[in-house]
Amino acid sequence: GAADARSSRGMGDGASARQDTSRAARKDEHVALARAQEIRRNDFDSVAPIHHALGACDVAAVDLSTQVGPFTWPVPFYINGMTGGTEATGRINRVLAIAAREVGVPMASGSASVALDDPATASSFTVIREGNPRGFVMGNIGVGRSGADARRVVELLGADALQLHLNAGQEIVMPEGEREFSGWRASVEEIVAQAGVPVIVKEVGFGISRETQRVLADLGVHVVDVGGEGGTDFSRIENSRREAREYSYLAGFGQSAALCLLEAEAGSRLDLLASGGVRTPLDVVRSLILGARAAGVARQFLELAVQGEEAAVAGLRSWRDQVRALLALLGAQTVSAARQCQVLITGELAERARLRGVD
Numbered sequence: 001g002a003a004d005a006r007s008s009r010g011m012g013d014g015a016s017a018r019q020d021t022s023r024a025a026r027k028d029e030h031v032a033l034a035r036a037q038e039i040r041r042n043d044f045d046s047v048a049p050i051h052h053a054l055g056a057c058d059v060a061a062v063d064l065s066t067q068v069g070p071f072t073w074p075v076p077f078y079i080n081g082m083t084g085g086t087e088a089t090g091r092i093n094r095v096l097a098i099a100a101r102e103v104g105v106p107m108a109s110g111s112a113s114v115a116l117d118d119p120a121t122a123s124s125f126t127v128i129r130e131g132n133p134r135g136f137v138m139g140n141i142g143v144g145r146s147g148a149d150a151r152r153v154v155e156l157l158g159a160d161a162l163q164l165h166l167n168a169g170q171e172i173v174m175p176e177g178e179r180e181f182s183g184w185r186a187s188v189e190e191i192v193a194q195a196g197v198p199v200i201v202k203e204v205g206f207g208i209s210r211e212t213q214r215v216l217a218d219l220g221v222h223v224v225d226v227g228g229e230g231g232t233d234f235s236r237i238e239n240s241r242r243e244a245r246e247y248s249y250l251a252g253f254g255q256s257a258a259l260c261l262l263e264a265e266a267g268s269r270l271d272l273l274a275s276g277g278v279r280t281p282l283d284v285v286r287s288l289i290l291g292a293r294a295a296g297v298a299r300q301f302l303e304l305a306v307q308g309e310e311a312a313v314a315g316l317r318s319w320r321d322q323v324r325a326l327l328a329l330l331g332a333q334t335v336s337a338a339r340q341c342q343v344l345i346t347g348e349l350a351e352r353a354r355l356r357g358v359d
């Protein structure tokens with residue numbers, strides 16, 4: 001019926017109550033399958049900041065704070081939406097929440113609609129706020145859920161903002177995935193209107209084109225995470241969950257975060273965030289140079305989380321210190337000054353940007 005159709009939408013949001021076991025299993029599978037992917041070369045390698053030997057500024061003078069929509073974040077990177085819904089993923093969220101609190105890093109939950117459909121799983125999400133009572137927390141929900149559900153996720157987490165994920169490239173390959181996409185624009189509009197907090201629309205690794213950025217701005221969205229290709233690849237993850245694995249050719253489908261930032265309209269109304277294949281603090285800085293307000297990191301912080309609390313705190317501290325050091329090296333005292341840094345765009349990324357009309 002209609003209720004089942006609704007609850008079957010979104011990133012691993014799917015499934016009616018009778019499928020709850022497999023739905024929980026999927027959350028654990030996503031973690032395992034994401035971790036099994038090799039961390040590869042990607043378009044960030046084609047973004048080469050120009051070094052000026054006398055251009056560095058004092059490390060201590062660098063201000064890492066950044067403006068994202070109506071918010072000021074203490075650092076220009078964040079723990080992107082990943083998980084929750086099972087005991088194991090609840091432990092990951094708890095470790096990440098504590099590290100986020102200790103280092104002052106904004107953090108998103110994984111898609112939390114499972115917690116609406118099966119309240120027994122709620123604690124694996126609420127640990128994110130419990131572990132980090134005053135930090136910046138984002139909820140996460142898939143497009144296609146109701147505005148009321150979006151609001152319930154925000155309330156469950158005490159979230160400051162809501163990530164709303166667009167993931168058609170995943171749903172298509174997901175064995176139990178969504179097949180109806182024509183209602184998605186109306187859904188974005190409804191969720192923006194009813195969430196009760198600012199909504200950050202994100203992709204999950206296929207990119208948000210210039211054209212889609214414009215549509216989102218017209219729908220009332222102010223912050224977009226371009227979530228590009230080159231990192232965790234959900235077409236590969238879902239393909240390996242299919243018996244026949246017929247979609248293997250779709251690996252790498254979509255646009256990289258670097259390309260999405262390059263092709264963004266000059267004077268766009270949106271604040272852009274970059275994610276997808278952010279492997280190092282240098283990739284964060286490359287994103288900032290290309291105009292992102294901050295960069296989202298999923299896989300690399302997942303690796304820290306599975307090593308435990310101490311490693312996660314140390315790891316996030318190290319990223320913060322390295323981003324500060326790299327900005328000083330480039331002579332950027334602020335995150336917005338990084339946009340003035342000179343950069344070479346090489347290889348295929350340059351060609352793709354040119355074909356998309358970027359000069």
Ligand code: FNR
Nearest residue numbers: 031034081082110111165204231232276277298299
């Ligand atoms: C994700 N991602 C994700 N995104 C989202 O909006 N809702 C979700 O529930 C999930 N779930 C999820 C689980 C796992 C295990 C991973 C690794 C990732 C996608 C994530 O936010 C990000 O867009 C991509 O992972 C690309 O970033 P990385 O991994 O290359 O840094």
